[in-house]
Amino acid sequence: MEKIFNLQQLINGIQLGSIYALIALGYTMVYGIVRLINFAHGDFFMIGAYASYFIIIFGNLRGYHIPVVLVFIISISAGSVAAVLADKIAYKPLRYKPRISALITALGVSMFIEYLFSALPFIGPSYKAFPNEQFIKSKIFEFGNTTISNYIIIDVLVSVGLMIFLTYLVKYTRIGMAMRAVSQDKDAAKLMGIDIEKIITITFIVGGGLAGAAGLLTGVSYPRIFPYMGVLPGLKAFIAAVLGGIGNIPGAMLGSYIMGISETFATSYNSLLGEGIAFAILILVLLFRPQGLLGETIAEKV
Amino acid sequence: MRLKKDIKLLLYCFIFYIIVFSLNRYQIIINDYILNIINLSLVYVILTVSLNLINGFTGQFSIGHMGFAAVGAYVSGVLTTIIWKINPSNPLNYILFFIALIIGSIASGFIGFLLGLPTLRLRGDYLAIVTLGFGEIIRTIINNIDYVGGPRGLLGIPKFSNFTVIFIITVISILIIRNIVFSTHGRAFKSIREDQVASELVGVNTTKYKVYAFTIGAFFAGLAGGLLCHLLQIAHPTQYNFLGTIFILIMVYAGGMGSISGSIIAAFGLTFLSEGLRFLLRWIDNITPTFTVGIEWRMVVYSALLIVIMLYRNEGLMGKREFKILIPEEEE
Numbered sequence: 334m335e336k337i338f339n340l341q342q343l344i345n346g347i348q349l350g351s352i353y354a355l356i357a358l359g360y361t362m363v364y365g366i367v368r369l370i371n372f373a374h375g376d377f378f379m380i381g382a383y384a385s386y387f388i389i390i391f392g393n394l395r396g397y398h399i400p401v402v403l404v405f406i407i408s409i410s411a412g413s414v415a416a417v418l419a420d421k422i423a424y425k426p427l428r429y430k431p432r433i434s435a436l437i438t439a440l441g442v443s444m445f446i447e448y449l450f451s452a453l454p455f456i457g458p459s460y461k462a463f464p465n466e467q468f469i470k471s472k473i474f475e476f477g478n479t480t481i482s483n484y485i486i487i488d489v490l491v492s493v494g495l496m497i498f499l500t501y502l503v504k505y506t507r508i509g510m511a512m513r514a515v516s517q518d519k520d521a522a523k524l525m526g527i528d529i530e531k532i533i534t535i536t537f538i539v540g541g542g543l544a545g546a547a548g549l550l551t552g553v554s555y556p557r558i559f560p561y562m563g564v565l566p567g568l569k570a571f572i573a574a575v576l577g578g579i580g581n582i583p584g585a586m587l588g589s590y591i592m593g594i595s596e597t598f599a600t601s602y603n604s605l606l607g608e609g610i611a612f613a614i615l616i617l618v619l620l621f622r623p624q625g626l627l628g629e630t631i632a633e634k635v
Numbered sequence: 636m637r638l639k640k641d642i643k644l645l646l647y648c649f650i651f652y653i654i655v656f657s658l659n660r661y662q663i664i665i666n667d668y669i670l671n672i673i674n675l676s677l678v679y680v681i682l683t684v685s686l687n688l689i690n691g692f693t694g695q696f697s698i699g700h701m702g703f704a705a706v707g708a709y710v711s712g713v714l715t716t717i718i719w720k721i722n723p724s725n726p727l728n729y730i731l732f733f734i735a736l737i738i739g740s741i742a743s744g745f746i747g748f749l750l751g752l753p754t755l756r757l758r759g760d761y762l763a764i765v766t767l768g769f770g771e772i773i774r775t776i777i778n779n780i781d782y783v784g785g786p787r788g789l790l791g792i793p794k795f796s797n798f799t800v801i802f803i804i805t806v807i808s809i810l811i812i813r814n815i816v817f818s819t820h821g822r823a824f825k826s827i828r829e830d831q832v833a834s835e836l837v838g839v840n841t842t843k844y845k846v847y848a849f850t851i852g853a854f855f856a857g858l859a860g861g862l863l864c865h866l867l868q869i870a871h872p873t874q875y876n877f878l879g880t881i882f883i884l885i886m887v888y889a890g891g892m893g894s895i896s897g898s899i900i901a902a903f904g905l906t907f908l909s910e911g912l913r914f915l916l917r918w919i920d921n922i923t924p925t926f927t928v929g930i931e932w933r934m935v936v937y938s939a940l941l942i943v944i945m946l947y948r949n950e951g952l953m954g955k956r957e958f959k960i961l962i963p964e965e966e967e
Contacts, residue, residue: 370760426946433696436760437888438945440698444881444938452931564877568771571764605779612768619761620753 340479342597348485348554350593351492355547356570357577357585358499359416359540365516365580366536367428369435373419373443375567377412377541380446381548382463382558383456384411389464401469405549412545415446416537425530443564450560463556484554491550495543496586503582508535516580569596572615578628587626641810644960648806656798672910674798677805678863679902683886684812684895685855690884691892692816693848694828695755698880699766700856702773703743705875707857708864709783711739712792715865717782722793732795732865736804740857747853748846755845770877777872788871789864796866804862808855813895815851817963824848828893878934885941890951896961897953905937912936 356378363371385408392399423442427435451458465471465484472483503509514522515532523529551566552558573592577584592611600607618625655673658665665673682704689697714735715721721728754765783789815821823844826834835841864870886905890897912933944951 370764423942423946430949432760433694434945434949436696436763437884438942440881440884441938441941441945444878445935445942448931448934448938452935458931568767572768575761575764605775608775609772612772615768616754616765619757619765623757623761 342601343594344479344481344485346594346597347590348488348593349597350590351489352547352551352554353566353570353573353593354586354589355492355495355543355550356566357574357589358496358582359544360567360571361574361577361579361582361585362512362536362540364574366512366533367424367435368432369424369439370571371419371424371540372436372439372567373446374416374540374544375563375565375570376443376446377415377419377544377563378548378551378566379450379558379560379563380415381408381412381545382552382562383450383548384408384545385468385549385552386461386463386558389468393464393467404468405546408545408549409542410545412541412543412548413538414541416541416544417534419446420533420537443567447560447564456560458560460557460559463552463558465553465556468553482554488550488554491546495546499539499543500582502539508532512536569611572611572618575625576614576618578625581625581627584625584627640960640963644810645806647960648802652799652802659798670798672906674796674801674866676903676906677801678796678859678866679883679886679906680805680899681808681855681859681862682883683890683898683902684809685852685859686883687887687890687893687895687898688812688816688824688855689848689852690887691894691898692821692828693824693845694831695845695849696760696763697766697849697852698763698877698884699768699770699773700852700883701860701875701877701879702766702770703747703853703856704860704863704879705770705773705777705870705872706743706746707736707739707860708870708875709739709777709789709860710742710857711735711861712789712864712870713783714738715795716789716792723795729795729800732793736858736861739861740854743857743860744850744854747856748850751846751849751853755842755849767877770875770880774872774876777875783870786872788869790869792864792868792870794865794868796862801862801866804858808858809895809899812851812855813961814963816895820844820847825893881941882937885937885944888941888951889944891953891955892951893955894951894953894957896956896958897951900952909933909937 356374359377360371360374363369363374385404388399388404388407419442423438424435427438450456469483469487474481474483501509503512511522511527511532512535514525514527515529519529522532547566548563551562569592570589573588574585575588576591577586577588579585592614595614596607596610599610655665655670659667659670682700686697686700689695689700711732715732719731719735721731723729723732750765750769754762757765777783778786816824823834823839826837826839827841827844831841860875863874867874882905886901887898889905890899890901913930916930916932
């Protein structure tokens with residue numbers, strides 16, 4: 334038992350959960366507003382990681398140190414730009430078509446981004462080492478058997494900070510109020526004079542930005558990036574969002590931490606279990622509580 | 636009347652078979668390479684038509700089709716390669732091969748049934764995620780079973796799938812699915828696609844029919860998987876990943892949701908296009924010495940194609956139309 338339930342795994346799980354939470358929030362926001370499972374969301378995360386990778390490499394080549402805040406802003410904006418472009422080019426024309434069409438287009442967009450990145454000669458399909466030591470020097474603190482690196486602290490602090498910002502945005506601003514209105518009833522929101530397209534764009538900006546930030550954090554703490562890095566975290570974050578109740582922001586956070594912690598514990602027990610636990614959780618949730626942990630029961634509309 | 640038309644259809648198939656077979660015999664136009672692509676296309680026809688039964692005709696959204704194909708491939712592959720150790724030199728072994736194929740398909744259909752029973756009550760996009768997760772689970776499990784080769788893949792599978800075998804099985808599969816689609820059950824499927832609530836109101840047991848479509852689709856996917864691994868002589872976990880499913884999805888949507896004819900055309904067209912792009916990319920690579928054009932661009936073209944189809948021609952090539960020859964007489 335000592336092997337499985339130790340503090341170290343719990344801390345690693347919280348770190349992983351923080352990164353999942355940033356991705357899951359984008360998923361859940363886009364789903365809440367457009368009712369679309371945006372499969373390309375994991376790729377915005379990958380784009381964020383690559384953007385920060387290139388800016389750090391560029392800085393190293395020229396010999397000056399790029400400020401941490403600037404790298405952070407660049408990875409966020411890369412995620413946002415990618416998300417808005419995907420929305421304008423691929424999702425907007427299908428907004429009032431059957432939902433399945435948009436879903437398949439999202440799959441297409443996701444594949445397109447992944448393969449474009451692995452086909453471009455300066456990126457390529459191979460793994461790249463993220464220059465995390467040049468970005469932030471790693472420090473390790475030891476407490477008995479447990480070690481905490483400063484990367485873990487950065488991951489958790491940054492994601493909690495972003496989550497607080499998001500909660501503030503959604504709960505206490507006019508834009509957030511409009512977002513909630515659109516997610517409740519699109520037509521009524523339109524009648525109240527809310528510019529739906531503008532709200533959707535803002536949602537994609539915020540969601541893509543969170544994914545981009547998660548990409549940077551992943552690059553720093555798990556320094557290995559490649560064009561398909563977004564696929565599995567994207568899926569797991571989506572499952573976390575479903576676990577918490579899709580469309581529900583606190584639910585996405587809760588689900589992500591449960592997901593991250595259960596995954597690290599399962600992996601430390603057996604690697605096969607670690608790979609499969611996400612999908613097992615998904616199937617269990619959909620069977621016994623399809624609305625998620627914090628979701629409300631919605632009767633299917635006729 | 637229906638019988639007469641079906642005989643005509645079978646006659647056309649037979650003529651097609653004779654032409655391809657004799658051209659290949661004397662290596663005119665159809666050399667072994669092209670024949671191999673035709674074989675691959677025929678396997679894709681089964682996969683596409685069976686996925687169309689679930690996605691196109693019943694309006695469910697399954698994206699774990701290759702998971703079912705993997706079950707069929709590994710079950711039949713293990714039977715012929717590891718347990719029975721048979722090879723095609725003895726014609727009697729083909730009987731065992733067919734038994735292995737059927738067992739693989741039944742296993743796949745059964746898993747489809749087990750998966751469909753609880754999940755098909757879910758809304759469309761949740762179903763998509765569950766089927767996706769299912770495909771990944773199957774792949775992970777296969778990756779970790781050493782008995783079937785794990786990440787190395789199952790090697791040395793005997794080459795039972797030749798053109799004749801694949802052609803006959805493909806024609807039979809198409810006919811069976813065609814007959815289901817144009818039967819009372821088929822009308823129930825289509826009513827679920829058009830409006831689930833309305834079809835429930837007129838007394839269609841929607842859950843039952845969804846599970847039914849799902850099971851049949853999984854059965855034929857398993858059959859195609861079995862054929863595929865006996866054609867390529869290897870079953871590898873990466874063949875059956877999410878990407879493989881996307882490949883079939885593109886075929887379904889390019890051909891038209893709810894059109895068997897469209898699926899057949901798209902499976903042939905896109906398999907040949909995929910091979911053609913290989914040559915095109917190599918040619919571009921040769922004329923641009925500074926810029927290497929990798930095979931990855933093939934998938935870039937494919938995914939762009941999928942997006943363009945969805946944006947500009949939602950209904951696909953054939954829409955819901957069928958070739959006249961595929962429609963049973965009474966329906967006209």
